[in-house]
Amino acid sequence: MDSPDVVFIVGPTGTGKTEAALNLRHSSSIEIINADSRQVYKWLSIGTAKPTLQQQSLVPHHLFDIIEPDGSFSIAQFLEIAREKITEILSRNITPVVVGGTGQYLWGLIEGWQIPAIPPNKTLRKNYEFFVNENGSEALYKKLLSIDPGARAIIDSSNTRRIIRALEVWEHTGVPFSTLRKQAPPSYRFQISGININRLDLYKRINDRLISMVENGWVAEIESLLSYGYTTKLPSFSSAGYREIASYIQGITTYEEALEKTKAATHRLVRAQDNWFKKSDSRIAWSENIEELCKRVNLKK
Structure with a gap:
């Protein structure tokens, strides 16, 4: 198979997409483009599992931290910016690796959706x-x-x-x-990859990750957002866990209740993302782990 011009790494949260993308840098010159609708927001980092600053220093990252927490960002805006960035990266003979779990963002790029940019009312x-x-x-x-x-x-x-x-x-x-959603498929060659993890195993991995997020300062991150006047009614706070933990900070629920509700919200997110990226979809090359995925992606040298 010919080397793809663009690589898409798709699938539910918690499957290791970021690590897989970063590992591809050992095979070729790459730059990463975010396709997660929550990682576009500034200051929402720990709870959205945004790549750390150390990870972002390894290769150029794009479309992270581009919108204020109270800003709006449509799929039409994403598609316009992402397409421009893909074209620009390809012009430098570098492979764009598009990473995320937001189905409309990813299939919009892959299938070439043409969505009118209609301002919010x-x-x-x-x-x-x-x-x-x-x-x-x-x-x-x-x-x-x-x-x-x-x-x-x-x-x-x-x-x-x-x-x-x-x-x-x-x-x-x-x-x-x-x-x-008129379609004008992209002219570049692409490969779509994902990591297939058993649902129950993924739930356990996610539950463990949530504890780690809290230990790494997630509660303080949300306290800071609230202190700057950002409210839980904002679209950015629909990210799994943000409203739930804000309720704990505001004294509405206990820590234990907030954590259980966050687990449930993240599990719902996994199920929704699974509907976008079905294991039966022949367009997606599913691997059992990060190592297998990286071996199967045939990057240009």
């Missing part, structure tokens, strides 16, 4: 947020599906932010969100 969002508070996210999801049945395949019923965004796009264009 704050009034409309507030109205839908009020609707959710009164009726629940499932009711809003049913409203979306009544307009856009195809959204079921690309938006999870528990992802209120994405449901609202799809409705926002429909309100702006009059066209269902799912039909706006």
